Amino acid sequence: MSTLQDTVNNWFRIPKKSWDGLLESLFGDKKALIGLTVGPAALLMLFASFLPILWALNLSLYDAGALSPTWTWVGIENYIGVLNSPSYWNAFWRSVSFGFGSVALQLVIGVGTALMLSREFRGVVLARAMIFLPYLIPTVVVGMVFRLMLNGNYGIINVFLVDIGLINQPIGWLSSGDIALPTLIVANSWKFAIFITIMVLARLQSIPNEFYEAATMNGAGPLRKFRDITLPQIKGVILLTLLLRGIWMFNKFDIIYIMTTGGPGSATTTLPIYIFEVAFLDFKLGQAGAIAGTLFAFLGAGAIVYFVGFNPAEEVGR
């Protein structure tokens, strides 16, 4: 009996020990340690992120259609074609207004909500859960619920606005070209303002209470406390959020595609929707690559501002 047990134990013990020993010796060697720790992440990012970007940039220099298997080198012709097309610039300006509008609205809602939730009151945990929820709710859910609520014939929003006397007759919020984009901005902000709320709230919670106590001792009112303590403390996170959110909203695809698919007409065709149409409906891969290339250039510009303005790597010393 005991011999059998020993044998079984040995089967499991020996590999485990040598496995541990292997890891131990690898962790002991500096080069192997670097490879073992940073390696998996670097490989994943290379394959999942950088390779596709390089692929798209390379593709943008070719005339490539989905139907023809061969790519023909055309240099920057795709870029010239794209940058000369009015529909590109229309989409560009729609992206700009969607981005700016969303960020402005989200900033107001997000910071206001964060200030509210940073207070201690009974039920604050429940209130936070209710307010955080939209951030984790899938975009497709948000998009579809808003489509239902904004419908011109049976949407609850129209019923509400008529009831309180703001409008006289129901409006097709997503089906009329003039108001579709502003409507999208509002629906989008309902979900994504919460990101700013969470970021600002996390920052607010790390402000030491003594700051406020000292200010109260010196006779500062609430406004003064906000200006002299709260605002300087959250200024950095707000600026950072403005930049990152601005970039993300400029490049937002999902909620616009879900709610309007770029319509009516092309009233909500922003640049990402435009990429999708050129790549997957017109099958002009090279041109889609060129549009992606221009988006990438905007990101690069944003990144320069980010690294110069915030110097994130410096902040993380050691």
Added chain:
Amino acid sequence: MVFTDRISNRIQSTLSGILPYQERLQVRKVALYAVVVLTCAVMMFPMYWMLVASVQPYDHIVRTPTWFPTQVLAALQIDAYISVFADRNFERWYFNSVLVAVIAIVSTVGASTLAGYGLTRVQFRGRKNFARLILFSYMFPPILLAFPQYQIWRRLGLLNSYIGISVAHIAISLPFAMWMMWKFFQTVPIAYEEAAWMNGASQFHSFKDVAIPMAKPGMVAVAIFTFAVSWNDFTMATILLPDSSMQTLPPAVQTFVQQNYVYWGQIMAASTLMSIPPFLLVYKLQESILEGFRTGGL
């Protein structure tokens, strides 16, 4: 600035002139609660409307709605829920979504924890540039990645595969996760590990038995973040999973919208079922979410 101070002081003194201190506190409290309740109502109303629509017959949904739940209760039915399971591949889609999220979470947490440890505990050249590259990729929007990923995945046979879509999700979640773990390991004092080394423990041992247990809150935050990315993703799933049986929930819900007919009841039932995991997470783990954002600082 002085002006705003003067106004604020004026309001203060007027209020204290009218009301005694205790009652002033009372008024403030009521005002705060009013704002909180209003905000919560605005945030929760779409969820309420989704629930209501999910238990109503189609012809109730597509007529002028009523505010009061009496008619809602009269017409209550769960046909839409039965239908998403009976007529659609719903359980398959749900399984796909969960599996993809699990693969993404395990890989992201694993890779970001290792990387965070390496970046704080080992000095090597190019570390700063590595960090910059990661942060730069944090700005990539899904559509910018999904379009070329489609081209590459097609050639590699990764379209319609769990690995393909998980890797796409990792591309979005890993940069932020890595940043979070990097910052998190800086808050874990190296002294504990040094103490372990003094006692003869190897670096691997101190990593496994000292560093990892202390980094757990960060890992939880990263896991939630990755879950949110994966469970939310519409763009990449739409492009990289063209086959209906391989779809995750978000693009699958979109297929309920057809040319002349929108299956509202089924959409809302599916949406409700998709909202349950986020709801549980946000209620149980909001402290971890805040903690993660606090240390992440992004």
